[in-house]
Amino acid sequence: MNGFMLGVIILGALLTVGALVRGLVLLASGKDVSGEKQNRMMWYRILFQGLTVLAVIILLLLAGGGGD
Helix, strand or coil: CCHHHHHHHHHHHHHHHHHHHHHHHHHHHHHCCCCCCHHHHHHHHHHHHHHHHHHHHHHHHHHHHHHC
């Protein structure tokens, strides 16, 4: 189970970085005049980052025995 959670954390971190880089590229390119695509990518970053933090918390709870 810990290996699975570690995989989820790594995947979440990669998705977070991907969304961040994509959003920054859209911002720097100047092609997204309305900012809609760049804003959407930043929301994806927040979502992926939150899910990754949640996975870290679950892993810590599993590894620590849940505080028992």
